[in-house]
Amino acid sequence: MIRLENVTFTYMDDDFPAVDDVTLHIEEGSFVVLIGHNGSGKSTLARLLNALLIPTHGDVWVDNMNTKEEDNIWEIRKKVGMVFQNPDNQLVSTVVEEEVAFGPENLGVEPEQIEERITKSLEQVGMSSYRKHPPHMLSGGQKQRIAIAGVLAMEPRMIVFDESTAMLDPQGRKEVLETIKALKKKDMTILLITHFMEEAVFADRVLVMDDGKIVMDGSPKEIFSRTEELHSYQMEFPEVIDLANTLRSAGMNLTTDILERDQLVTELCRLL
Ligand code: ADP
């Protein structure tokens, strides 16, 4: 779905590249989580994927289309949707259905088809009953789900979530994560950028960024077992993994594949 070959991006007036010689392939249908401390280059990488930024060096290919070729840009933007951090900056309409229609209208989709897409997208994010509501009256989590519906209405092949849960309360985060997990089941290709490490547990693959480079790349289980390396990139562990590690170093014979709370509980019950 996505190929980056030796991609470097340096912002104007910056001395150092924000993305530094990254080579990365993302498989169609995979669920990839990207983590890394503030300023490590995650958002820059995200914007390179749908031609919001064009590499200073190297190439980005989306479905075999190079983002450098201007003729490809609209096709690429259609294929790779983005959901950003702040729901309030993304919503432009006064009624939910208009909000969801905005993307497909810009793409020149026929009105009857837009109607169908609104219905389907709102269904997918569980917001059908809010169709006639004003978006600004909704909760943060609901607003993000409307933003996701707006992206889905463009029928993308891939969605990039750039810290889309960061500004939400726990309930909103849960709603949005459930929505993302449901999309994964429908074989959408997903790149989830997050600083909540526990969200990485659901991934097929976890990438860690530091100083513009991909410094770790593996399954959640593998990445979370590389404790010291993660700490050296200033990453905090999910609480449950931290606790499991502490219990292990205190001498409890816990299995090494604990990623979620339920697994820890089951394992503790077994030992006790
Ligand atoms: P992250 O999303 O991981 O926090 P970013 O991609 O936003 O990282 O930033 C990577 C680097 O690029 C940082 O050093 C940041 O200061 C710089 N940067 C980001 N956006 C801009 C910009 N618009 N102009 C100049 N420098 C930027």
Ligand code: MG
């Ligand atoms: Mg960012």
